[in-house]
Amino acid sequence: MENARRPVFPRLAWAVAALLLSASGARAADAESDAVKRGQYIFEVADCAGCHTDVKNKGKPLAGGRALPTPFGTFFTPNITPDKEHGIGGWSLADFKRALRQGISPSGFYYYPAFPYPSFTGMSDGDIADLYAYLMAQPPVAAPSKPHDLKFPFSFRFTLLGWRLLYFSEGPLRPVAGKDAAWNRGDYLVNAVAHCGECHTPRNFLGGLQQSRAFSGNPQGPDGQKAPNITPDPQTGIGKWSDDDIATLLKDGLTPAGDVVGSGMAEVVKGTGKLSEGDLHALIVYLKSLPPIATPKKG
Numbered sequence: 001m002e003n004a005r006r007p008v009f010p011r012l013a014w015a016v017a018a019l020l021l022s023a024s025g026a027r028a029a030d031a032e033s034d035a036v037k038r039g040q041y042i043f044e045v046a047d048c049a050g051c052h053t054d055v056k057n058k059g060k061p062l063a064g065g066r067a068l069p070t071p072f073g074t075f076f077t078p079n080i081t082p083d084k085e086h087g088i089g090g091w092s093l094a095d096f097k098r099a100l101r102q103g104i105s106p107s108g109f110y111y112y113p114a115f116p117y118p119s120f121t122g123m124s125d126g127d128i129a130d131l132y133a134y135l136m137a138q139p140p141v142a143a144p145s146k147p148h149d150l151k152f153p154f155s156f157r158f159t160l161l162g163w164r165l166l167y168f169s170e171g172p173l174r175p176v177a178g179k180d181a182a183w184n185r186g187d188y189l190v191n192a193v194a195h196c197g198e199c200h201t202p203r204n205f206l207g208g209l210q211q212s213r214a215f216s217g218n219p220q221g222p223d224g225q226k227a228p229n230i231t232p233d234p235q236t237g238i239g240k241w242s243d244d245d246i247a248t249l250l251k252d253g254l255t256p257a258g259d260v261v262g263s264g265m266a267e268v269v270k271g272t273g274k275l276s277e278g279d280l281h282a283l284i285v286y287l288k289s290l291p292p293i294a295t296p297k298k299g
């Protein structure tokens with residue numbers, strides 16, 4: 001009797017254990033794919049693909065090689081696909097976080113601020129981890145990164161130490177007390193993720209952002225484009241725009257005059273067009289709260 005019954009229990013236990021295991025495995029896989037999904041949202045709003053894909057020369061997504069001309073020379077964006085040899089496939093999450101939060105590579109060198117890490121530093125640990133999950137889920141591309149073509153002395157990365165002392169302050173961005181949740185979310189989206197100021201804030205001769213004139217426009221924006229004044233100044237900024245006007249611009253790239261935004265902003269709109277209603281609203285609340293700054297003329 002005993003002998004006949006014995007195997008029943010282990011078989012049952014095994015079945016239960018297998019069921020539990022597969023359930024927890026499925027939960028882990030769900031958590032993983034949720035992280036990838038959340039990471040994709042941050043990736044799109046931050047427009048990582050815009051800089052890291054050489055669309056002009058039909059480069060593969062995120063394989064780098066896009067030329068970014070600046071007053072300091074031409075940068076070529078690196079391959080950020082999970083290729084082990086040419087991309088970031090060998091990076092740990094800690095390596096990735098250090099690059100975004102501190103602007104320092106896994107081998108310890110300083111990044112140039114042509115990589116907008118001075119903005120990305122503001123991202124939360126959670127968003128950085130989600131971004132990492134998303135990037136690691138992309139197809140690897142075995143294409144080597146090109147060296148930058150910079151003018152003397154900018155070709156020496158140690159010159160960045162002084163720059164960092166002057167213009168870099170490490171994140172993450174903290175909520176400002178006394179401001180509501182929408183404003184703080186808008187602050188986070190504009191300054192940490194979508195890095196609007198990297199184009200719309202004027203720079204000094206060292207390439208540092210002039211924060212006293214934040215968002216008042218940059219006559220020498222990236223690629224030599226003029227980035228207009230987006231402070232609420234009624235004459236030279238967007239002070240006369242309604243919330244709907246700003247929403248239409250960020251969703252569809254259309255100005256109140258019916259012009260389609262071009263160049264760099266067209267790329268930005270691909271990301272802001274995917275903002276959730278709540279995030280779009282938060283972004284507008286923040287933009288409208290900026291101090292209005294008048295500029296000599298629109299542009």
Ligand code: HEC
Binds near residue numbers: 043096111113
């Ligand atoms: C405005 C253009 C631009 C945008 C937008 C941008 N990057 Fe970059 N990125 C660069 C440049 C230029 C470098 C090279 C910096 C250097 O060599 O010092 C770089 C470097 C990197 C590196 C280091 C790669 C290596 O091999 O060391 C990583 C990782 C990276 N970017 C990830 C991202 C992610 C993630 C995003 C979106 C959140 C992003 N980048 C958005 C321009 C950009």
Ligand code: HEC
Binds near residue numbers: 226227229263268
């Ligand atoms: C890569 C650089 C770049 C980034 C990043 C960027 N912009 Fe722009 N933006 C531009 C340029 C260039 C124009 C002018 C486009 C044109 O005239 O066709 C522009 C135009 C605009 C306009 C229209 C202003 C007007 O008077 O017509 C608004 C509003 C705007 N941007 C808001 C934003 C916001 C908000 C963000 C962040 C979510 C942002 N931009 C990020 C480059 C950028």
